[in-house]
Amino acid sequence: MKSRNTIIGLFSLFVVANAYAQRKPHLDSKKTIEERITLLMNEMTVEEKVGQMNQYNWSWDVTGPAPKGGVSKLKLDHLRQGWVGSLLSVRGAKEVRAVQKIAVEETRLGIPLIIGFDVIHGYKTLSPIPLAEAASWDLEAIRKSTAIAAAEASAAGINWAFGPNVDISRDPRWGRIMEAAGEDPYLGSKIATARVKGFQGDNLAENNTIAACAKHFAAYGFVESGREYNTVDISNATLYNVVLPPFKAAKDAGVRTMMNAFNLLNGIPATSNSFLQRDILKGKWDFDGFVVSDWASIKETVTHGFAKDGSEAVQKSVMAGSDMDMESYLYVAELVKLVNDKKVKIELVDDAVRRILRVKYELGLFDDPYKYCDEAREKTTIGSQFNNEGVLDMAKKSIVLLKNENQLLPLKKSGQKIALIGALANDKTSPLGSWRIASNDNTAVSVLEGMQKYKGNQLTYDKGTDVTVGKTTFVQELEFNTTDKSGFEAAKNAAQNADVVVMVLGEHGFQSGEGRSRTNIDLPGNQQELLEEIFKVNKNIVLVLNNGRPLTIPWASENIPTIVEAWQLGTQSGNAIAEVLYGDYNPSGKLPISFPRNVGQIPIYYNHFGTGRPVNSDTNVFWSHYSDVENTPLYVFGHGLSYTSFGYSNLKINKAVFEKDEPVKVSVTVTNTGKYEGKEVVQLYIRDLNGSLVRPVKELKGFELVNLKIGETKIINFTLTNAELGFFDNNGNYLVESGMFKVFVGTNSNDVLESEFELK
Numbered sequence: 014m015k016s017r018n019t020i021i022g023l024f025s026l027f028v029v030a031n032a033y034a035q036r037k038p039h040l041d042s043k044k045t046i047e048e049r050i051t052l053l054m055n056e057m058t059v060e061e062k063v064g065q066m067n068q069y070n071w072s073w074d075v076t077g078p079a080p081k082g083g084v085s086k087l088k089l090d091h092l093r094q095g096w097v098g099s100l101l102s103v104r105g106a107k108e109v110r111a112v113q114k115i116a117v118e119e120t121r122l123g124i125p126l127i128i129g130f131d132v133i134h135g136y137k138t139l140s141p142i143p144l145a146e147a148a149s150w151d152l153e154a155i156r157k158s159t160a161i162a163a164a165e166a167s168a169a170g171i172n173w174a175f176g177p178n179v180d181i182s183r184d185p186r187w188g189r190i191m192e193a194a195g196e197d198p199y200l201g202s203k204i205a206t207a208r209v210k211g212f213q214g215d216n217l218a219e220n221n222t223i224a225a226c227a228k229h230f231a232a233y234g235f236v237e238s239g240r241e242y243n244t245v246d247i248s249n250a251t252l253y254n255v256v257l258p259p260f261k262a263a264k265d266a267g268v269r270t271m272m273n274a275f276n277l278l279n280g281i282p283a284t285s286n287s288f289l290q291r292d293i294l295k296g297k298w299d300f301d302g303f304v305v306s307d308w309a310s311i312k313e314t315v316t317h318g319f320a321k322d323g324s325e326a327v328q329k330s331v332m333a334g335s336d337m338d339m340e341s342y343l344y345v346a347e348l349v350k351l352v353n354d355k356k357v358k359i360e361l362v363d364d365a366v367r368r369i370l371r372v373k374y375e376l377g378l379f380d381d382p383y384k385y386c387d388e389a390r391e392k393t394t395i396g397s398q399f400n401n402e403g404v405l406d407m408a409k410k411s412i413v414l415l416k417n418e419n420q421l422l423p424l425k426k427s428g429q430k431i432a433l434i435g436a437l438a439n440d441k442t443s444p445l446g447s448w449r450i451a452s453n454d455n456t457a458v459s460v461l462e463g464m465q466k467y468k469g470n471q472l473t474y475d476k477g478t479d480v481t482v483g484k485t486t487f488v489q490e491l492e493f494n495t496t497d498k499s500g501f502e503a504a505k506n507a508a509q510n511a512d513v514v515v516m517v518l519g520e521h522g523f524q525s526g527e528g529r530s531r532t533n534i535d536l537p538g539n540q541q542e543l544l545e546e547i548f549k550v551n552k553n554i555v556l557v558l559n560n561g562r563p564l565t566i567p568w569a570s571e572n573i574p575t576i577v578e579a580w581q582l583g584t585q586s587g588n589a590i591a592e593v594l595y596g597d598y599n600p601s602g603k604l605p606i607s608f609p610r611n612v613g614q615i616p617i618y619y620n621h622f623g624t625g626r627p628v629n630s631d632t633n634v635f636w637s638h639y640s641d642v643e644n645t646p647l648y649v650f651g652h653g654l655s656y657t658s659f660g661y662s663n664l665k666i667n668k669a670v671f672e673k674d675e676p677v678k679v680s681v682t683v684t685n686t687g688k689y690e691g692k693e694v695v696q697l698y699i700r701d702l703n704g705s706l707v708r709p710v711k712e713l714k715g716f717e718l719v720n721l722k723i724g725e726t727k728i729i730n731f732t733l734t735n736a737e738l739g740f741f742d743n744n745g746n747y748l749v750e751s752g753m754f755k756v757f758v759g760t761n762s763n764d765v766l767e768s769e770f771e772l773k
């Protein structure tokens with residue numbers, strides 16, 4: 014009886030849906046998406062079209078300058094009128110259902126909303142910050158960790174992630190360096206691909222995949238002097254060869270949206286930049302998704318001094334290809350008039366709307382607007398054991414062993430007195446980083462908790478000093494630099510009596526991220542002083558760094574025997590760190606970014622150009638150097654140790670001379686020469702020795718993550734093709750030029766074997 018009722022129920026649903034589809038032909042799923050869009054657009058007024066291009070921030074999760082009062086009513090009115098195409102930051106299956114219901118049931122055409130959210134490294138169960146994940150060089154792990162983020166976000170009603178951030182940056186002063194993949198365009202491109210696949214899966218219409226958004230288009234990572242929202246002025250060759258490759262990789266991986274950027278690029282705001290958005294992205298690259306502005310960046314083109322008022326800002330931004338306005342309130346205010354006055358062609362509006370609707374159709378929102386609003390799924394998915402295991406795995410893979418003299422690590426599991434010191438060791442909030450809107454304070458596993466699980470040793474804990482002063486929140490400027498030394502003495506006493514001291518020092522989670530640039534990137538506050546004081550009483554220190562950017566730690570690097578870069582590792586941080594310290598996981602991370610010796614060296618990056626007077630020039634003082642510090646970074650790009658050691662030999666290239674289209678085959682032998690099984694990232698770099706544009710001294714063009722048992726040897730093969738051997742000139746032409754190439758293979762960008770070949 015029950016099943017008969019179900020059949021009747023389903024049948025009537027089908028009949029109703031069918032009738033509905035006949036009345037609203039754009040809902041007919043037998044038609045192609047493009048046909049459905051055309052049918053729908055035929056019904057739309059200009060106001061409704063412009064409405065699709067309008068995005069509002071909805072709730073308490075303000076991630077930009079907060080709008081002044083009275084806005085919510087305006088937003089609600091606009092939503093009811095069908096003048097809103099997207100909301101950001103509304104979250105939760107129930108909450109999203111409520112707003113979706115208004116869009117679908119109360120507006121004339123019932124077009125569903127696309128719901129965006131800053132899913133930067135997870136939703137509630139957080140994986141490591143993106144810079145840390147990049148240190149794993151493990152593309153499959155990164156894809157999986159992003160898929161966990163997508164699963165959780167989609168279960169909370171969200172169908173569009175404002176990620177991945179694919180901004181290449183060479184400036185650790187910039188707070189958002191934590192949010193992307195570091196300094197290298199090749200590694201950055203591979204990771205961009207992995208992240209897009211992680212968010213979008215193979216089928217966007219599945220309910221656990223969401224649209225990705227490559228951001229910030231373009232060159233935001235090159236803000237002058239690392240100061241947030243600052244100007245960018247770079248050559249076109251740098252734009253094409255360094256900045257754009259990860260965006261192109263994201264596009265090729267099928268990314269459905271891109272976000273433009275706050276910065277000027279060579280005098281023109283990225284948001285109103287036709288060269289970027291029309292010529293390159295939608296022209297040359299034939300991108301058929303849509304572009305969303307950054308928060309109020311359309312309005313800010315007036316502040317930049319590019320547009321004279323809001324109306325001109327809209328005109329310039331639409332013409333330049335910004336399809337959706339995030340929180341400027343300007344498209345909805347100005348665009349209809351601009352169209353009526355023939356100052357913006359309706360075809361441009363139509364093109365933008367078609368792009369936006371396309372993504373909504375692909376997500377399946379027209380077929381079921383509530384598909385992401387399943388409260389039961391929300392309960393079982395968010396915070397699941399599977400997700401926690403996944404982010405733990407990612408966290409372990411993201412840790413980089415910078416130094417391990419005297420083999421202080423791994424720690425012995427019994428009979429040891431261990432003094433754990435540092436406020437960050439007992440901090441359950443900082444490991445979550447600054448982009449963790451849906452995740453509550455105090456929800457990460459602390460290092461103290463992680464280490465307490467190993468019961469064989471005697472563990473004491475003292476904070477020594479604080480990292481912050483006062484309460485910390487996302488939207489407020491914080492006081493960080495405490496001078497209080499009242500905790501030093503207790504920490505010193507504990508250290509004096511210990512076999513090994515583990516010190517967890519670094520940055521608070523809110524010291525990096527958006528709006529958090531710093532000119533001094535030493536250990537903040539009096540942590541350096543604490544470190545030196547402890548060192549006086551016990552030299553067996555394992556320094557664990559928690560930070561969102563490279564720090565300048567020359568003293569520690571010289572004096573402290575063991576240093577572990579553990580970034581901000583997310584929800585499972587303390588468990589991951591403890592497993593690495595105790596050797597249950599052998600670290601294999603490699604730096605995706607150079608660590609400077611001091612801020613004066615910045616920008617410092619491995620793939621720089623040579624100078625006419627490099628090191629070893631035959632002159633006393635007139636060569637390219639500083640008189641107070643070496644040219645080299647403290648830790649080079651690609652650096653990272655293991656508890657075992659690896660030997661490299663037999664670098665071979667299959668021939669000496671190649672034709673242009675011939676693949677160049679490179680092989681190298683790698684052996685585990687140490688006492689532990691371990692993983693190594695084998696890295697291949699090239700140098701094009703002379704070109705019509707000078708090429709960098711080294712460029713990463715291949716890597717492989719390989720697992721080797723004790724004593725095991727493997728031959729690793731790489732193939733170089735035109736895709737790796739060429740470069741872009743200042744006009745964006747891709748050139749593969751004849752000449753000599755060097756090939757380097759090794760354990761980091763500095764310690765390499767070397768060979769060469771000729772390209773005819």
Ligand code: NOJ
Pocket residue numbers: 076077101131175228307308527
């Ligand atoms: C501004 C940030 O630059 C961007 O990355 C983010 O997605 C938006 N705010 C929305 O929060």
